[in-house]
Amino acid sequence: MQDRFNLWIDKSAIGLSGLCLLHCLATTLVIALLSVGTTGFFQHDIHKIGLALAIPLAVIGLGRGVFRHRRWVVIALGLVGIGFMAFALTMRHGHAELGFTVLGAAFVAWAHWLNIRCLHGGTCREGCGCP
Numbered sequence: 001m002q003d004r005f006n007l008w009i010d011k012s013a014i015g016l017s018g019l020c021l022l023h024c025l026a027t028t029l030v031i032a033l034l035s036v037g038t039t040g041f042f043q044h045d046i047h048k049i050g051l052a053l054a055i056p057l058a059v060i061g062l063g064r065g066v067f068r069h070r071r072w073v074v075i076a077l078g079l080v081g082i083g084f085m086a087f088a089l090t091m092r093h094g095h096a097e098l099g100f101t102v103l104g105a106a107f108v109a110w111a112h113w114l115n116i117r118c119l120h121g122g123t124c125r126e127g128c129g130c131p
Helices: 002-034 046-069 072-089 095-120
Strands: none
Touching (some): 002 046, 002 095, 046 072, 046 095
16 A cells, blocks of 8 residues: 555656646747747746645655665655755746756656655666666
8 A cells, every 4th residue: 555655656746747847848938939928837836836746745755765765865866856946936937947947857756766666676676776
């Protein structure tokens, strides 16, 4: 039961990271092509919502995983990613904000992917990516 819950948390977090990447890339493309970006999916406040979802998913999913597999680099990568995403919230819309958000989402997704590998392969194996 706990394994299924952890797997669900990690996969949800990876999906959220993917939505974040989609949002950032789609917003940039639409703004560049149409010079609009004032409603719904394209609003800057969606970053706050995404971060509010990413933080508890990372804490629960990665935290529970680390206590089982003891690969602390997994939670470190997640925290670095969340830090990048939080830093991006302090910026105006633009290339720097996009870069930090995408980088942060990539780090969080990487951490959850490693967590899945470490948890659901039993113990970490050669080539799993965990140090």
